[in-house]
Amino acid sequence: MGTSDGQVLGPTKIVDAGPPEKRWNIVIVSEGYRSDELTQFAVDAQQFADALLAAAPFDRLRPAINIYRIDVTSKESGAKDPKKCGGTGAKPRTYFDASFCTNKIRRLLVAKNSRVLKVVDKHVPQWHVAFLSVNSPISGGSGGSVATFSKAPGSVEIAIHEMGHSAFGLADEYEYYSNCAESGHNKHSGSEPSQPNITTNKNRATTKWRSMIQAATPVPTTKNADCAHCDPQPSPVAVGTIGLFEGADYYHCNVYRPEFDCRMRNLHKPFCGVCQQVIVKKLTPFLP
Ligand SMILES: [Zn+2]
Incomplete structure (x- = not known):
C-alpha cells in the first residue's frame, strides 16, 4: 500500500502563462495510472485544462493561469471500490490509495490528500489549487484541500464546481x-x-x-x-x-x-455574475 506502489516522475507545464512566482498555478496529479497509461493521463490532464480555460471567467483570465501536471505511476490501475457500497471489491495498488465509498457513500472518492500535497509542494511549490485525476470510469469525486475527480462523464464539471468551494470560498x-x-x-x-x-x-x-x-x-x-x-x-x-x-x-x-x-447550483451552467466577479477579483493580481 502507498508510496511503494508507484513512483513520482515529475511535473510538466501544460499551460504556460509565465513564471510561477507571478501566476496562479493549478496542478493536476495522476492516481491509478500504470506507467504504460501515462500517455492517457497527459490526454486527460490536457482535456481538463482545456475545459477549465473555456469556462467563464477563466477564459478571459488565461494570461494569469499556469497549469502543471505531475506524472505519478501506480502499480495497478483504478481506485478501490469496496463491496459494502455495491462496488466490485477491486483493491488496486495505487500511489495515493484513492478509494470510493468514503463514509459509505460510493461516489465519495477520496485519496490520501496529505500525500498528494507533499508531492505538489515538492514539485510545484508555488501551487494554488491541486487536483487529483483518478483513472477510473466510475462516477465520483470530492472537494477539500485536493479536488478529486474520476474519468466518468461530467467529472470535469464536478471538479470545477469543487474548485469554486476550495479556491474561491463559494x-x-x-x-x-x-x-x-x-x-x-x-x-x-x-x-x-x-x-x-x-x-x-x-x-x-x-x-x-x-x-x-x-x-x-x-x-x-x-x-x-x-x-x-x-x-x-x-x-x-x-x-x-x-x-x-x-x-x-x-x-x-x-x-x-x-x-x-x-x-x-447546476453543474452544466456557467458561473453566475457574482461568482464570476469573485473569481476575477482573486485572479486579477496574477495578470501580467
Ligand atoms: Zn453563483
Whole structure:
C-alpha cells in the first residue's frame, strides 16, 4: 500500500502563462495510472485544462493561469471500490490509495490528500489549487484541500464546481441537502452567511451584491410559495439577470442566490455574475 506502489516522475507545464512566482498555478496529479497509461493521463490532464480555460471567467483570465501536471505511476490501475457500497471489491495498488465509498457513500472518492500535497509542494511549490485525476470510469469525486475527480462523464464539471468551494470560498447555490421534499431544510436560520454568493438580506439597498442589481429588477426576484419543498417555478427574468432568487445553501426559503442558475447550483451552467466577479477579483493580481 502507498508510496511503494508507484513512483513520482515529475511535473510538466501544460499551460504556460509565465513564471510561477507571478501566476496562479493549478496542478493536476495522476492516481491509478500504470506507467504504460501515462500517455492517457497527459490526454486527460490536457482535456481538463482545456475545459477549465473555456469556462467563464477563466477564459478571459488565461494570461494569469499556469497549469502543471505531475506524472505519478501506480502499480495497478483504478481506485478501490469496496463491496459494502455495491462496488466490485477491486483493491488496486495505487500511489495515493484513492478509494470510493468514503463514509459509505460510493461516489465519495477520496485519496490520501496529505500525500498528494507533499508531492505538489515538492514539485510545484508555488501551487494554488491541486487536483487529483483518478483513472477510473466510475462516477465520483470530492472537494477539500485536493479536488478529486474520476474519468466518468461530467467529472470535469464536478471538479470545477469543487474548485469554486476550495479556491474561491463559494457556497452551494442549490436549495436542498439530499432532496427537495426533505424536512429540516425548509427555512434558513436568517443569520447572514459569510460566503459571497448567498445572502439572507433581501433589502435592495444593503444586500451583498446590490451594485449588480439593476433598478428594474424586482427584489426579491423569486419567492418560494411552499417552503416545505424546492421552488418549482421557472425563471421569470432573462438569463443573466442578477437579483435575489429564493432558495440556496441547502435551504428552500429565507436565503437568496444572485442568479436563477449558476455552476454552484447546476453543474452544466456557467458561473453566475457574482461568482464570476469573485473569481476575477482573486485572479486579477496574477495578470501580467
Ligand atoms: Zn453563483
